[in-house]
Amino acid sequence: MIRRLAGLVLLAALTLVPPAAAAEAPKPFRIYMALWRGWEEAAQGFKDYFANQNIPVELIVRNAAQDKSKLPEFVAEVKRLKPDLVFTWGTTVSQEMLGVIGKVDPARHITDIPAVFAIVSQPIEAGLVPSLASSGRNITGATYLASMETQVNLIQSWRRFRHLGMVYNPLEANSLVAIHELEALGRSVGFTLTALPADLADGKPVPASIAAKVAALKAAGVDILYIPPDTFLNVHRDLLTGAALEQRLPSYAAAENPVVTSKAMFGGIYRYYTVGQLTAYKAEQILVHGKAPSAVAIDPPRRLSIIVNMPVVRALEFYPPMKLLGLAEVVDPAGAK
Amino acid sequence: MAWSLPRKVSAALLAILLCTAAATAIFGYSKFEGVLSSLVRSRYSVVVFSIKKDIEDRLALGLPLRQLRQVQDAIEREKIDQPQIQGIEVFDAAGEIIFDTDRGAVGAAVSQDWVQAAQAAGHQTFARSEEDSLIVGLPLVDVLGRVVGAGALRYPAASVAEEVRPLLAGQARSGLILLAGFAALAVLGTYAVLAPFGRRLAAMERQLQTTMAEGGPPPAPADNDPFEARFAAFAASTREALEHMQDATQDVGRLDRLEVRE
Amino acid sequence: MIRLDSARSVILRLMVLAALVLLPPMAIIFAGALGDFQQGMEPELDRKAATIGRDLAGDIAHAATLGIPLDRLVGMDEFFAPVLESNPELRYLALTNADGRILFVAGVQATVLAPHYETADFEQAGQRKAIIDAYLDIAVPLEVKGERLGHVHVGMDGGYVPARLHEILIDVVTVLAVAMIIALEVLLYVVALNAAGPLKQISRTFEAARRGDFIRIPAPGARDEVGRFIRTANDAVCRVDELYRRLIAYAEEVKSAHFDKGVVERVAAIEDRIRYLFRFSESGSPEVVHHRRALDVRLPLFLFVLSEELSRSFMPLYGGTFSLPGVSPEMVAALPIAVFMAAIALASPFAGTLTERMGSRRVFLLGLMPAVLGYLLTGLAQAEAGLLVGRVATGIGYAIVTMACQSYVSKAAIGEQKAQGLGVYVGAVLTASVCGNAFGGILAEHAGYRAAFFASAVLAVAAGVLAARLVDPAETVKARREAGVGALFRLLRNWRFAVFVVFAAMPAKLALTGVVFFLAPLYLHQLGWEVADIARILLLYAGSVVLLSPAVARLADASGWRAGLVALGGLIGGGGLLLPLLGGGTAPVLLALLCLGVSHGLSASPQLALVSDLCWTEVQEIGRTGVLAQVRLLERVGSIAGPILAALLVPVTGYAGAIAALGAIAMAMAVVFAVAAVAYGTGPTIGSDAEVRP
Structure with missing residues (x-):
C-alpha cells in the first residue's frame, strides 16, 4: 500500500527539472521518454533517480497509450529533437522504435541516439539484443523478470524443499519454459519437480480442473507449490491458491497478484519503480560516464522484493525465517488475532 | 656549580x-x-x-x-x-x-x-x-x-x-605520590651506590697528598682492585721519583757547594 | 666492591637501582589504573548489550505482532549469527519465554544458562544483569502491546574487558623495556664520561709512572670528585715534573758554569741517571692529553639513530597514504625508503671526505641540520614530493652524522680490538633500532605518523646538544688523500673485495630494506596488525641482531673466522626469507624476520673487520674510513634496490611472494659468496690483525 504513494506523485511528473538545479548545471541532459501505458512507477523511478543523484535532466515525455500507430510519430519526433538519450517502455515500444535485430532500418528506427529500454521481459527473445552481456548496438536496458535461480533461492531461504509442485496451462509457452528451467535447476540443486497441466477442453484450459491437480500434487508429496507468471493462472488465482490453502500446501508466486489479492503464501518480484531506477542508472553510465551502450550489460535489479501473505502463513503455520521476515513486505490487512 | x-x-x-x-x-x-x-x-x-x-x-x-x-x-x-x-x-x-x-x-x-x-x-x-x-x-x-x-x-x-575522569584523577594523584617516593629512593640509592666510590676516591686523594707531602709510606694495595693497585704503585713510584729528584738535586747542590767551598 | 675504572660494575648496580625505582611504581600505578579502566568500561559494555538486545527484541516483537508464536520462530540461528559475528565482545544470544524457558540460543550450550534463567526474576530491575559462568548476561524484556512475552538475553564475554586491557599492558611493558634500555645507554654514558673514562685515562698515567714515564697527564675534565682526584694525581705528576725541570736547570747551570771537570762529570752522571730512570715531556710541562673514547660518541649516536628508527615500522604505511598519478601504490610507498637510501649512498663519499677534513664533532652538528629539517618536512608533507624531499634531506644528514661517528669510533678504537671497537658503533645503532622501532610504533599508533616525525626532530636536536657539548673538540686534523672514484675502481680490482661487496654486502642490504623496512610492515598491516604490534614484530629482526652481534664480534676477533661467519649469515638469511612460501599468516613472517636477524647478527661486525682483512693494501693507501665508505656506498645499491624491487614484485606475487623472491635472490648470492670465501684462503696471505696507523 505504501508503495502506491509513489503513484500519487504522478502530478509532479510532467514538471521537468526544478529551475534552481537547472541554473546550477549549465546544460541538462535531454531524455525522450516513450511510454506505453502512461506515467507509472518505472517512469517515476527513472525520473527520481536523476533527482536523487543530482543529475540535471530535461525529460520529454510522450505517451503512446497502448496505441502502436503513434510510435512512428515518436521516432520522427526524436529525429527532429535530437535528444541525448531515448527511454523506451515495454517490449512493443522498444521493438517499434529501436528495431528488431536484422530488421533495423535507420529511416524507421532510432540508431544514432543511445537508447535504454525498461520493462522488457525477454530482450533476447524479443529480438532487441543478441545477449544480455552486451547489446552490440547503441542500446541497453533493464530486465524485470527474476531468474529462476533467484526465485528458487528465495523459496529455499524460506524452507529447504525437496519436491516442488506446479500446475500450469499447457498452452502457455512461458510455463513450458519455466518447467524446463526448473527441471534443469532441480537436477543441480537437488529437488524434483512435479508439474501437472490443467485439463484442456475445446482447446482451452479448464479452470475447474485446477483444484484436483493441486490435490494430486499434495498427494504426490510436494513441499511447495510454484505458481508461474501465467495469464490463465493469474485470472483463476483464487481457485489455485484457495485449493493450495485447503490442501495446506504452501505456495510461492512469481507475480504480485496471487499474493497481494489472493491466497498465495509469498512471492518474489521486481518492482517497476526499481526497474526504472536501474534503467536510469544505465542511462547515467552512458550520459555522465561516457560508456558506450553496448558496454553496459542488461540485467535485472539486484534485490528481489519479497511479499508475504501473513493470513495464509498463519493459517498454514508455516512461518518465515526471521531474516526473510526482516526483508519482506508483509500483506496483513486484518492483522493478527 | x-x-x-x-x-x-x-x-x-x-x-x-x-x-x-x-x-x-x-x-x-x-x-x-x-x-x-x-x-x-x-x-x-x-x-x-x-x-x-x-x-x-x-x-x-x-x-x-x-x-x-x-x-x-x-x-x-x-x-x-x-x-x-x-x-x-x-x-x-x-x-x-x-x-x-x-x-x-x-x-x-x-x-x-x-x-x-x-x-x-x-x-x-x-x-x-x-x-x-x-x-x-x-x-x-x-x-x-x-x-x-x-x-x-x-x-x-x-x-x-x-x-572515568574522577577515577583516573584519584589514580593520578596517588601515582604522583608514589612516583615522588620512588624518585627519592632513586636519589638515595644512587648516593648509596656511588658514595663508597666517592669515599674511596677521596681517600686515595688524601693518601696521595700525604704520600707526596710527608713522605709517608705508600698505600698498601687493597682489595685486589687493579685500579687501586695501580694507584698504589703510582703513588709509590711518584713518591720514589720525587725522592730521586730531591736526592739528585741535593747531590747536585752538594757537588756545587762543595766545589765553591773548596 | 666497585671497580673504580670499569663502568661495568657501577652500571650493573645502577641498572638494578633503575629497575627497582622504575618498575615497581609503574606496576603499582597500572594495577590500580587497570581496575579503574575496567570499571569505566563495564557500564559502556552493558549499554551496548542493552542496545543490541532492544534491537533484536524489536524484530522479534514484530514477528510476534504478525501472529508468529514465540516458540515457533524460524531461522533464529541465522538471525543471531551476524550479530554475534560483528560484535566480538558478545558470546551468546538467547530468547526465553515468560517462564524463563530457553526457546532459542546461539553461541553457548543452553544447559549453561537454563539453571539461572529458571530461577531469576527479571521483573526486578536488579536482576536484569547477571554473571553466569564467564559471561555477563543482560536481559532485555520482550513486550508486545504491553504483554510481557519473554526476554532477549545478550551474553557478553566476561574476559573481553580484561583482554582489551591486556593490550594496554603490552604497550606499557614495551615502553618500560625501552625505558630500561635507554636508562642503560644514559647511565653508561654518564658513568663512562664522568667516572670510568677519566679513571681509565688516569690509570694509564699511573701505569706509565710506574715505568718512570711522566710525560702525559689526562685533562681533568669536570669539577666533580673524579675531576678532583685526577687533578690531585696530575698535581703529583706535575710536582715531579717541576722538580725534574728544576733539577735539570740546576744541573745545566752547574755544568755550564763549573770549572771542575770532575764535578761536571758527576753532575752529568746524576742527570744521566735521572734521565735513564725517568722520562718527561720535552715541551716544558706534562702534556695534557684529550683522550677520545669510543663510548663518548655512543649516546649522541644512539639518540640520532633512535630518531631515524622511530619511523621504521610505519614508513611504508605512511608513504602509502600518499599517491602519485601513474605510479602503483606499492611504488609510492617504496619511493620514500629508496630515495632515503639513495641520499645516504650519494652523500656518504662527500661525508667521508668532510670528516677527514673537519673533524667529527663539527661534521656531526653539520649533518644534523638537514636531518632535522628533513624530519619536519616529512612530518608536514602534504604530497609525495614533499615527503621525498624530506626523506632525501634526512638521508643526507644521516649519512653525514653516521660517517662522523664511524670515523670517531674507528680512530678511538685504535689499539683496542678493532671489531670490538666498532662494536660500540654497531651496538649503538642496533640498540637504537630496537628502541626506536618499538617506541615509534607505539607513538605512531597513539599520536599518529606525523607526530612521530616531530618526535624524531626533537631527538635529533637532543643528540646534537650532547654532541656539541661532549664530543671532544680538540682533534688532530690530518688531511688525507681523497678516496674518490679512482679508489673505488682500485678497490673493485681486488677480486676478494668485489666478491664480498656484490655477493655478501649488497644482498644483506637488499633483504634488509626490501623485507624489514618495506614488505614486512605492509604485509603485517595487510594481515591486520596494528602499527605498535608491527613494530614489536620487527623487533624480532633487530633484537636478534643486537643479541648476537657483540658475541659474534668477539668470536670473529678471537678466531679470525670472518668470511665464514659472513657466508653462514647470508645462507641463513636467504633461507629464512623463503619461509613465507610455505604458508600464509603471521608465523612464517616471524620466522623469516628471526632468520634475517640471526643472519645479520652473524655477519654485521665480521663484515666491518673483514673489509680491512681483504683490502689490507688499499687500507694503507686510502685509509680505513675511505675503504669503509666505499663499502657503504656499494652496499647502498642493495639498499636502494630492495624496496624498489619489492614494490615491483608485489603486484605480481603478493607480499609473501615478494619476500620469498628477495629471499631467493639473497640465497643465490650467499651460495656464491660461500664458495668464494673458501677461495679467499688460497690467495696471498693477508696480515689479518695488522693495525694501520695513518
Missing part, C-alpha cells in the same frame, strides 16, 4: 623515571580511551545500523528516500530511548538533510566531508568528530548498490572520558 657524580647520575635516573612515567601514562590512557570510544561508537553504530536497515528495506520497496516519513518517527523514538544521543540525521547523496531529530535542520546541508565519507565507506561505518560531538554514520545503499545517502548519529565527545 659543579655537579658531583651521584648528582649527575641521579638526575639522569630521575629524568628517565619521569619520561617513562609520562610516556606510559599517556600511552596507557590513550589506548584506554581508544578502546572505550570504539566501544561507545560501536554501540551507537548498532543504533544507526537498525535505522539503515529500516530505510534500506523501505527503499527496496521502491520508495524514494524523501518520502519515508516513518523514518522521522523512528529516529525521534531512538533519541527518546537513548537520551545521550545528541541527534540523528539522514541525508541524501547530495548532503541535504532529509530527516533530523532536530526538525529545524531538515533541508539544510551537511558538510561535504560527510558526504564523501559516506560515499567512501561502502558498507562500513564512518566516524567524524566535531567540536564537542562525535559522529558515527552508515551509508544507505539502494538496491542498485548505489549510496543514496547516509544516516548519522551525533553523540557527545565528552561522555566517553567523563565517567
